Amino acid sequence: xxxxxxxxxxxxxxxxxxxxxxxxxxxxxxxxxxxxxxxxxxxxxxxxxxxxxxxxxxxxxxxxxxxxxxxxxxxxxxxxxxxxxxxxxxxxxxxxxxxxxxxxxxxxxxxxxxxxxxxxxxxxxxxxxxxxxxxxxxxxxxxxxxxxxxxxxxxxxxxxxxxxxx
Numbered sequence: 084x085x086x087x088x089x090x091x092x093x094x095x096x097x098x099x100x101x102x103x104x105x106x107x108x109x110x111x112x113x114x115x116x117x118x119x120x121x122x123x124x125x126x127x128x129x130x131x132x133x134x135x136x137x138x139x140x141x142x143x144x145x146x147x148x149x150x151x152x153x154x155x156x157x158x159x160x161x162x163x164x165x166x167x168x169x170x171x172x173x174x175x176x177x178x179x180x181x182x183x184x185x186x187x188x189x190x191x192x193x194x195x196x197x198x199x200x201x202x203x204x205x206x207x208x209x210x211x212x213x214x215x216x217x218x219x220x221x222x223x224x225x226x227x228x229x230x231x232x233x234x235x236x237x238x239x240x241x242x243x244x245x246x247x248x249x
Contacts, residue, residue, distance in 0.1 A: 090122055094211040108157060115158035118221055125178075125188040134178075136242060137170030140234040141182050141214075149217055149226035156203040156227060160185045164206075169231055171242065189197075193219045195226065199243060203230045212226070214239055 146161040148154040155162050163184040170178045175191025195218055199211030206213065213230045220227050233239040 106143040107148075108162075115156055118156065118158050118225060125225050133173045135171050135173045138168035138180070139170070139238040139242070141169045142206075142234075143167040143179060143184070144213060144232055145204050146227050146229045146232060148204050149228050150202070152203040152228070154221070167231065169233070169242075179231070189216060189218045195219060197243065199239070200228075200230065203228065206230065206232060208232060209221040212239075 093109070101176040108160075114248050143163075145164060146156045148156065160207050163181075165181040165184045166177075167182070167186075168179075172178065172191065175194055177189040177191075177194065178186070180186040194216060198215050198217070200213045200215045201207060201211065202213060203215070213232055216229045216231075218227055218229065219225065233242070
């Protein structure tokens, strides 16, 4: 009985912290609600006429505001880390098919850059372990960075080479 009160206090503090985290996540989503949903269910065959590379196994890390690697975008499911398949279309579009979260397509004319980075909100790997797609989204052309950790380093290097030679 001596330990019941401290255990209940500790449980209350823990539940309070979880509630604050949940409220913070919802608040961030509400602040980003004006950001339109990304283009869903557009196969590369329809958009670009075919698949140039992929699908490659990857982990979708997150999407963040460009140049702000810790400002995760949580609206429309973009903040959910998940396993994914990444494909590049012949016209430069990218298809990210995610497990347990909405899949989306980034149109080739909206892609600003493809680069490698050491990390972003949700994952830090060091070196240049993340493939980062910088793209414009929405009517106000908000710049976003979408980060993926490819399962194979050879696939990562191939996609970076293809982008910088095309």
